[in-house]
Amino acid sequence: MAKKIIPKKITKKISSPKIDEQDSSAQLAQPTQTAPIKKKCLFCKNETTPAYTDIQSLRKFISERDKILPKLRTGSCSKHQRGLTLQIKYARHLALLSFTPKV
């Protein structure tokens, strides 16, 4: 009785799961390998620094609800992102930019 059970278990382990794992990993790996789009920092590219007087350029880094966009969305480097937030806050304090959108 025991001899009949053992070969069945071995055949199941060898045959099905290994092939499935390889196939699924290969299928999953292909769509994830698409390279993410890398955005470059506009201030590094143009060799400028964010200024509170330049409102038109600051508006690019503000959302519809007048929130400061994160650097993952704007693509700016961390050094310029820190300066950007400060300059936007200066501009808000001087009423050049709004804190909240008009209703």
Ligand SMILES: [Zn+2]
């Ligand atoms: Zn930069």
